[in-house]
Amino acid sequence: MSDWQPTASLEAIKARAELLSTVRAFFAARNVLEVDTPQLARHGVSDPHIQCIAVPGHGYLQSSPEYHMKRLLAAGSGPIYQLCKAYRDGEAGGRHNPEFTMLEWYRPGFTLAQLVDECLALFAELFPQVPSHAYRFRTLFADSTGLDPLIASDAALIAGAEQHGAPAGLSKSAAVDYLMATRVEPALPAEQLSVVTDFPAWAAALAQTHPDDDGTPVARRFEIYYRGLELANGYQELTDADEQRRRFARDNTLRQQNRQPTMAADPYLLAAMDTGLPACSGVAMGVERLLMAGQGSDRIDAVLAFPWARA
Amino acid sequence: MANYSTSEFKSGLKVMLDGDPCAIIENEFVKPGKGQAFNRVKLRNLRSGKVWERTFKSGDSLEGADVMDVSMQYIFNDGEFWHFMDQTTFEQKQADEAAVGDAKQWLKEEDICEVTLYNGEPLSVSPPNFVELEIVETDPGLKGDTAGTGGKPATLSTGAVVRVPLFVQTGEIVKVDTRTGDYVGRIKS
Numbered sequence: 001m002s003d004w005q006p007t008a009s010l011e012a013i014k015a016r017a018e019l020l021s022t023v024r025a026f027f028a029a030r031n032v033l034e035v036d037t038p039q040l041a042r043h044g045v046s047d048p049h050i051q052c053i054a055v056p057g058h059g060y061l062q063s064s065p066e067y068h069m070k071r072l073l074a075a076g077s078g079p080i081y082q083l084c085k086a087y088r089d090g091e092a093g094g095r096h097n098p099e100f101t102m103l104e105w106y107r108p109g110f111t112l113a114q115l116v117d118e119c120l121a122l123f124a125e126l127f128p129q130v131p132s133h134a135y136r137f138r139t140l141f142a143d144s145t146g147l148d149p150l151i152a153s154d155a156a157l158i159a160g161a162e163q164h165g166a167p168a169g170l171s172k173s174a175a176v177d178y179l180m181a182t183r184v185e186p187a188l189p190a191e192q193l194s195v196v197t198d199f200p201a202w203a204a205a206l207a208q209t210h211p212d213d214d215g216t217p218v219a220r221r222f223e224i225y226y227r228g229l230e231l232a233n234g235y236q237e238l239t240d241a242d243e244q245r246r247r248f249a250r251d252n253t254l255r256q257q258n259r260q261p262t263m264a265a266d267p268y269l270l271a272a273m274d275t276g277l278p279a280c281s282g283v284a285m286g287v288e289r290l291l292m293a294g295q296g297s298d299r300i301d302a303v304l305a306f307p308w309a310r311a
Numbered sequence: 312m313a314n315y316s317t318s319e320f321k322s323g324l325k326v327m328l329d330g331d332p333c334a335i336i337e338n339e340f341v342k343p344g345k346g347q348a349f350n351r352v353k354l355r356n357l358r359s360g361k362v363w364e365r366t367f368k369s370g371d372s373l374e375g376a377d378v379m380d381v382s383m384q385y386i387f388n389d390g391e392f393w394h395f396m397d398q399t400t401f402e403q404k405q406a407d408e409a410a411v412g413d414a415k416q417w418l419k420e421e422d423i424c425e426v427t428l429y430n431g432e433p434l435s436v437s438p439p440n441f442v443e444l445e446i447v448e449t450d451p452g453l454k455g456d457t458a459g460t461g462g463k464p465a466t467l468s469t470g471a472v473v474r475v476p477l478f479v480q481t482g483e484i485v486k487v488d489t490r491t492g493d494y495v496g497r498i499k500s
Binding site for chain 2: 047049050089090095096173181182223258
């Protein structure tokens with residue numbers, strides 16, 4: 001049996017240690033505080049596209065440190081970042097492992113554009129000399145697929161996805177997700193940092209929404225892609241506790257429709273938001289993705305000492 | 312049979328798709344940002360041998376296929392069916408021409424083959440990687456030519472035609488790689 005051995009090379013293991021120290025130095029220089037929040041907690045995320053791993057008798061392994069970090073922000077922490085493990089059930093594949101490393105940070109008072117700039121400043125240290133290019137989700141999607149995701153009919157978007165091999169019976173938003181993952185993202189130039197902003201409002205998750213030029217609601221959310229990998233996902237954070245309550249309820253309605261377990265709304269997060277979450281922007285990055293991009297690998301096994309199959 | 316969810320898909324898993332038993336070759340998890348996740352799956356249709364690519368919503372499931380690979384001894388051909396025997400249970404199975412396919416040109420009585428059973432019946436047959444067969448017909452080669460530059464066609468006892476070196480003669484037993492159809496060597500008797 002040779003499965004006891006790590007799948008990552010010693011160079012890749014060293015590259016991880018180096019990246020973590022670069023990240024810590026980057027935030028130390030900017031006076032962003034490193035924090036440590038629970039990975040095992042009573043409540044898990046309600047997003048129907050993310051499945052938490054339940055720990056019977058305790059709660060859930062956290063799929064991201066977001067709820068706890070927002071409670072620190074509401075308590076007046078100021079700018080904070082965290083490097084931690086995160087867990088997602090069912091996410092295993094060439095680029096996914098059910099346990100992975102997350103870099104997440106929050107900037108009170110930052111607009112989304114300021115946070116994009118800070119991400120690019122970090123990337124300049126991790127990926128020297130790589131140019132960046134900004135896209136709006138709507139135009140990028142339309143250029144690749146010929147469909148405006150915000151105003152095309154449900155039927156047109158679903159037919160467009162099925163034409164490219166999507167399974168039958170998708171909803172409109174799932175059809176857009178499918179085309180994004182299979183047509184739009186792979187067409188982005190590999191050797192640049194592609195910043196995509198203004199996602200459809202239905203993909204807002206915990207971001208604020210605002211009307212686009214023609215009044216269609218879009219989310220204050222961005223993603224950054226490099227070498228075919230989605231590296232960063234950022235939001236201008238929702239601060240309205242009542243809107244947060246409505247999104248918890250809507251997520252659970254979707255979960256019931258999908259025959260998924262419902263997730264109780266986290267009362268600590270709601271109480272913190274009732275007290276007042278400062279206006280802020282936040283972003284999450286997959287550390288393994290950063291390492292894969294740095295090494296030009298599209299296999300997460302190449303950057304994990306022991307991926308799930310050997311854990 | 313049990314149902315398998317996309318999170319259980321892995322290379323080698325046998326599932327039913329469009330009424331045919333298939334083997335999963337590759338399973339790739341695709342997830343855009345925070346949206347719907349998909350599994351892009353490559354499968355080999357075990358009946359036709361064709362490779363299919365399908366995308367499933369993550370969490371969807373497929374019915375498992377009752378497919379087993381069994382080592383069986385080839386016994387005889389009755390003109391319509393090829394008969395195989397399980398050497399531990401002595402149970403016999405008959406395979407039709409569609410199941411035997413290209414393997415038929417390599418089947419020699421008593422050789423051990425890999426038979427894929429679907430619902431207990433032969434779906435496909437793989438011959439041994441190497442078979443030893445007698446040459447029943449080939450042109451006499453030039454005496455003294457041992458280099459065998461171009462070679463010549465030779466018909467084997469099963470009907471298969473392979474290229475052999477010029478010095479190999481009718482009546483000799485040759486070893487052939489069934490995966491490539493290449494001559495490997497002469498068997499000294």
